[in-house]
Amino acid sequence: MNVSKILPYKKQTLKSFFTFEFTALNILMFWLTIGLVTTMLWGIGAYLVQGHHAYGVTRQHAWGLLIAMYVFFVVSSTGLCIMSSLGHVFNIKSFQIIGKRAIIGAIITILTGFAVIAFEIGHPVRMVIYNVLTPGLTSAIWWMGTLYGMYLFFIILEFLFLNNDNHKYSKIFGLAGLVVGLAAHSNLGAVFGFLVARPIANGVFFPLYFILSAMVTGSYLLFLIYGWRYKMDFPPEVEKFMVTLAQVLGLLLAILMFFEIWRALTAIYGDMPERGDIARHMITSKRFLIGEVLLGMLIPFAIIVVSKGRAIKAMVYASITGMVGIFWMRYDLVDDTQLAPMLPLKIREYLPAPGLTEYTPTSVEWMISIGAIGLAFVMYYAADKFFDLDHKTTI
Amino acid sequence: MARYGMALDYKNCINCKACESACKEQNGILLGADYHRIWVGVREIEGIFPNLSIGSSSFEPSQCQQCDNAPCQEVCPTNATYYDGNGVVRVNPDQCILCTYCMQACPYDARYVDDRTTTVDKCNFCSDTRLIQGETTTACQATCPTKVRIFGDLDDPDSEISKVLRDREYRKLKEHLGTRPKLFYLT
Numbered sequence: 001m002n003v004s005k006i007l008p009y010k011k012q013t014l015k016s017f018f019t020f021e022f023t024a025l026n027i028l029m030f031w032l033t034i035g036l037v038t039t040m041l042w043g044i045g046a047y048l049v050q051g052h053h054a055y056g057v058t059r060q061h062a063w064g065l066l067i068a069m070y071v072f073f074v075v076s077s078t079g080l081c082i083m084s085s086l087g088h089v090f091n092i093k094s095f096q097i098i099g100k101r102a103i104i105g106a107i108i109t110i111l112t113g114f115a116v117i118a119f120e121i122g123h124p125v126r127m128v129i130y131n132v133l134t135p136g137l138t139s140a141i142w143w144m145g146t147l148y149g150m151y152l153f154f155i156i157l158e159f160l161f162l163n164n165d166n167h168k169y170s171k172i173f174g175l176a177g178l179v180v181g182l183a184a185h186s187n188l189g190a191v192f193g194f195l196v197a198r199p200i201a202n203g204v205f206f207p208l209y210f211i212l213s214a215m216v217t218g219s220y221l222l223f224l225i226y227g228w229r230y231k232m233d234f235p236p237e238v239e240k241f242m243v244t245l246a247q248v249l250g251l252l253l254a255i256l257m258f259f260e261i262w263r264a265l266t267a268i269y270g271d272m273p274e275r276g277d278i279a280r281h282m283i284t285s286k287r288f289l290i291g292e293v294l295l296g297m298l299i300p301f302a303i304i305v306v307s308k309g310r311a312i313k314a315m316v317y318a319s320i321t322g323m324v325g326i327f328w329m330r331y332d333l334v335d336d337t338q339l340a341p342m343l344p345l346k347i348r349e350y351l352p353a354p355g356l357t358e359y360t361p362t363s364v365e366w367m368i369s370i371g372a373i374g375l376a377f378v379m380y381y382a383a384d385k386f387f388d389l390d391h392k393t394t395i
Numbered sequence: 396m397a398r399y400g401m402a403l404d405y406k407n408c409i410n411c412k413a414c415e416s417a418c419k420e421q422n423g424i425l426l427g428a429d430y431h432r433i434w435v436g437v438r439e440i441e442g443i444f445p446n447l448s449i450g451s452s453s454f455e456p457s458q459c460q461q462c463d464n465a466p467c468q469e470v471c472p473t474n475a476t477y478y479d480g481n482g483v484v485r486v487n488p489d490q491c492i493l494c495t496y497c498m499q500a501c502p503y504d505a506r507y508v509d510d511r512t513t514t515v516d517k518c519n520f521c522s523d524t525r526l527i528q529g530e531t532t533t534a535c536q537a538t539c540p541t542k543v544r545i546f547g548d549l550d551d552p553d554s555e556i557s558k559v560l561r562d563r564e565y566r567k568l569k570e571h572l573g574t575r576p577k578l579f580y581l582t
Contacts, residue, residue, distance in 0.1 A: 052513075059429050059507045060504060063499065122493020122494070122513055123491070123514075126473075126490070126491075130473035133473075134473050134490060135472075135473070135474070136470075136472045136474045139471055139472040140470065142473075194470070195466075195499055196502070196572050197499075197502035197569075198499070342502055342503060343434075345437055346439070347434045347436055353437075353439065
């Protein structure tokens, strides 16, 4: 069987694979990637030896940084898929150039997400077996996992057909990937939204917010991917796309801020126990104010508003702060959900009754989580080497 | 088949923690404060000396509430958590993938990670250690010096628990969440 017929790829020798232009930025990126991947491997090693004891998770705060990072990566994936579908599913002209690069980004980020969650789920192999043998159909995690599996399958097919310039089938699988991706991602929101025991998370907010914030994340990533690809020297059609992207992102950020404001007001109003107190703690924290609001929303939004979306180079830099903000959004989502202790009474002598639960990620958790970004870089580098990800200038 | 529940005459509790020890001994629960199926919660005396409200202090023995509509069972992606024939919420460790979603969903903090099996564990009314051998009590009930716990079949009108629930007022924990707990705190 000739693979190149099904999936045309550029042949590489070992030497050509590792050859890249020796610019300062490339060398910096090379060492950054090596550093991140090494860090991840080190973290994985520690996890394999110590299991969950290597993490800072506790009985009362059972989900930690790895869950946040899993959400971070799969949100990125869904976001890239949604934004790319604007072009080749919904035929918005200026978005048509991003197809392959965005979809390979979506594949890479979801694979990275799966890699991270594999070190959080205690029995990943058993998961695959019993997901099929004894499916828990009332579980949002079951639906999320199963739909994400289907989603990955569809977007791989979509990439395959895009790579073959078969736009009929790429559109069909693009649409399938989009619909299943939206279902999977809103189910991920429901993993938190369905928690009746936790009033701060329970409700319709998260399934909707996840889709919206995915689109914001996808936009930031597209700025970064294209900023890196063209090293800030954009051809006209890419520049046109990026200006449109900035304007769309401005609208998305405005809606996101609107969502966040009403979420906070509804949560605080009435001061309902385990909701009002948690919300007040949440919105006065530095993580929220500096991380989520300033870095994640205000800085990029201000640049878009002031420049009317034309400052695309500034937006590439602002997307770095944006992604840092998105990271804190995911962290806060996981942490805030678990802040209220389910058992408010003290159960040990000489200790105070629990106020809010406490969680600090351990170095192993940081190593696996942040190191996973390096894994995504490696996969992107390889994809860029093996596939022609650029658009055809005739589009 | 029965429908097991437990009534707790919790105002008789003296916080001796014999129930916690008996549970660990009977069920082989690992030593260490975080590994526990059952516990005694302490509500401390309120007020500032000398105006202390002695009546505010109480001990609240607790554990899995064996909900009829258990959130932990509903969220389990592999059906590792299930209701057995006696209405007891149990975990099959062979099916548990340790996603800990049940620990998020349980409103009572009744679940923990058991390092014997690296899966999530919880109270099962000693189903696999005592009831299966024909015993009619749980370890915590059998050991309690002040007879706080009354375990039995809620469907049997002649059982001690059914009688006490007919005669006494009781409350349940976080009932508003729709979990329909089968632990009854006698007031």
